[in-house]
Amino acid sequence: GQQLNQSPQSMFIQEGEDVSMNCTSSSIFNTWLWYKQDPGEGPVLLIALYKAGELTSNGRLTAQFGITRKDSFLNISASIPSDVGIYFCAGQLEGTYKYIFGTGTRLKVLA
Amino acid sequence: NAGVMQNPRHLVRRRGQEARLRCSPMKGHSHVYWYRQLPEEGLKFMVYLQKENIIDESGMPKERFSAEFPKEGPSILRIQQVVRGDSAAYFCASSPLDRRYEQYFGPGTRLTVT
Numbered sequence: 001g002q003q004l005n006q007s008p009q010s011m012f013i014q015e016g017e018d019v020s021m022n023c024t025s026s027s028i029f030n031t032w033l034w035y036k037q038d039p040g041e042g043p044v045l046l047i048a049l050y051k052a053g054e055l056t057s058n059g060r061l062t063a064q065f066g067i068t069r070k071d072s073f074l075n076i077s078a079s080i081p082s083d084v085g086i087y088f089c090a091g092q093l094e095g096t097y098k099y100i101f102g103t104g105t106r107l108k109v110l111a
Numbered sequence: 112n113a114g115v116m117q118n119p120r121h122l123v124r125r126r127g128q129e130a131r132l133r134c135s136p137m138k139g140h141s142h143v144y145w146y147r148q149l150p151e152e153g154l155k156f157m158v159y160l161q162k163e164n165i166i167d168e169s170g171m172p173k174e175r176f177s178a179e180f181p182k183e184g185p186s187i188l189r190i191q192q193v194v195r196g197d198s199a200a201y202f203c204a205s206s207p208l209d210r211r212y213e214q215y216f217g218p219g220t221r222l223t224v225t
Contacts, residue, residue: 006153031212042115042202042216043154050212088153092212097167099144099214101153 006102021105022073029091032072115217130190132220136205143186144204
């Protein structure tokens with residue numbers, strides 16, 4: 001079945017550092033969504049990307065839709081302790097309404 | 112504007128019982144997705160519904176699972192004759208008609224089968 005490879009699986013970083021994570025697949029996607037999930041809660045939408053090559057920012061977060069439509073990355077600049085959590089990418093498969101989620105990147109920020 | 116609401120938040124069922132999970136989408140949203148999440152894993156797509164219509168149920172197990180989104184009332188995910196392997200967090204997400212590709216998630220229902 002379709003799969004989204006998300007990396008890294010986990011990261012420990014110092015407060016103030018920049019963070020980068022990405023998702024890749026062999027499948028083509030129409031839309032990419034990036035989410036943050038806190039323990040015991042539902043995912044919260046951070047950024048939505050609709051076109052290949054699109055670069056979108058939301059505060060300290062920046063995400064890009066890869067040119068090949070098979071990948072996306074998320075950057076967090078100047079991380080702060082409240083950035084801790086699990087970040088998921090989700091890609092909408094071409095020709096379907098179905099979203100495939102990545103396995104998540106667990107971010108821990110050391111003050 | 113209230114967010115996506117799910118109830119119950121926690122549900123305990125014995126093997127063989129039925130589980131009913133409810134999802135009320137955000138006001139003005141007419142599309143609902145259901146996902147399942149096991150601990151330490153990502154979300155797995157189950158089904159996509161419009162009111163009174165199942166659009167894509169390719170992620171739903173063929174047996175024991177069903178979903179509906181009636182004209183009035185919440186969307187329901189129904190699991191009959193639950194087994195231990197059904198224990199998971201079940202999330203629904205809703206999206207507006209004009210931005211169908213943005214999904215907003217509820218807090219989830221954590222199902223435990225004993």
